[in-house]
Amino acid sequence: MGITFHGPSPWPHITRAIRTRGPRHGAIAYLGEDAPTLLPLRAGDVLVVNASRAAVRAHATSPAALAHYVDAGVRVLSSPNLHANVIVTDRRAVIGSANASYSSTIADEAVIITDDPDIVAAVRKFIDGIEEITEADQVFLDNATAIWQIGRAVSLSGIGGRNRAEPEFLPTPVTRMFLWHITEYQPGEAEEHERAAHTSRRTTSAGPSAKYQLEWFRIDTPGGRGRLQRGDVLLEVTADNEWLYPPAVVDSDPIAVTDAEVWLADLGHPNPRLRTDHRIVSASLRAAVLRLWNL
Structure with a gap:
């Protein structure tokens, strides 16, 4: 076999290479849920991972x-200092950058x-020589699960964010960002009268027939300062101040406003004012808000 190089998508080769008899030893820094x-x-294999509190809380290693x-x-x-990704069998060694995760x-x-x-012997010696390790018993797993549940996906050195969104749709740089609280618009009496007048009119044979009925729809100007412009970034907050939605073109779940406030405070923004309509002027706060979705 000799030495073979595999990239940029090496996981099928890794999985195939380690399907052998005999014990396998691995040192894989971060494990996703699909690891x-x-x-x-x-049974009989050995796996060293970085399941430190920081790695689990960041959702880099899955309990x-x-x-x-x-x-x-x-x-x-578990070794909190582990950042290597190597696997060894009786006859082969795998050395590279790949964590065992979907993002990889x-x-x-x-x-x-x-x-x-x-090289096989050297890799095995490296894995066996890793220090400051903790056995992942049931108590360890229970603690890790609790940490995971209160944690969030954040960036760690050397790995990408979970379910990272593609940022290419954003203007560069982001210079105007607005928060918009979603409210149910109630038309005034004059608007209701005008709507009734239009909907009660008979359809004539002149012009195309109406196939679609348009309902009332209105977006108030965010912050009360001018109109939205091409390249503006608009984030929606539900009227009950419970959910903060990502930019409309991002396909991801909303984040609880209370969680977002805590996370932004951790990043140095204790008063992000997520519960009021306004333009986000601070460049650092704009960057921090985008990081909520790994943008």
Whole structure:
């Protein structure tokens, strides 16, 4: 076999290379929830991961993946300093950049797979020599699950954000950003009268027939200062101040306003004023708000 290079999508090659008899040892820094599909391990294997509080809270390492391996009989260990991604079998070693996660499968990754006995031995020695490790027992898993539930997806050194959205749709730089609180518009008496007059008119044979009935729709000018312009970024907040929606072109779930306020405070913005309509003038606050969706 010798040495082979695989990129930018190496995971099919990694998975195939480690489907061998005998114990497998791996040191994979971060595990997504789908890690067991990419990295099929069994009883007798050893897996060292970075399941530190920071990694779990950032949703970089999934307690569900850890539990899957533990239930399968894999010995799972956590090292807070781990940032390597290597796997070794009896005959092969995998060395590269790929974490076991969905984000790794859509990123440009690269690995080397080799059956050189000296490299295989060196990789095994590296994994066995990792210090400051903690056994992932049931107490560890319970704590990790609790941390995951109160955490959020944030950036960690060397890895991309979870479900990272493509930012190309945004203007560069973002110079105007507005918060818009969604309210149910109630037309006035004059508008209701005009609507009734139009809808009661008979359809004549002149011109095209009406196939669609337009309902009332109005967006008040955000912040009361001028009109929206091409390149403006508009974020919606529900009328009950419960949900903050991403830019309309982003396909992702909304974030609870209370959570967003806490996260922005952690980033140095204790008063983001998410509950009132206004233009976000601060460049750093604009950047922090976009980071809520990894933009």
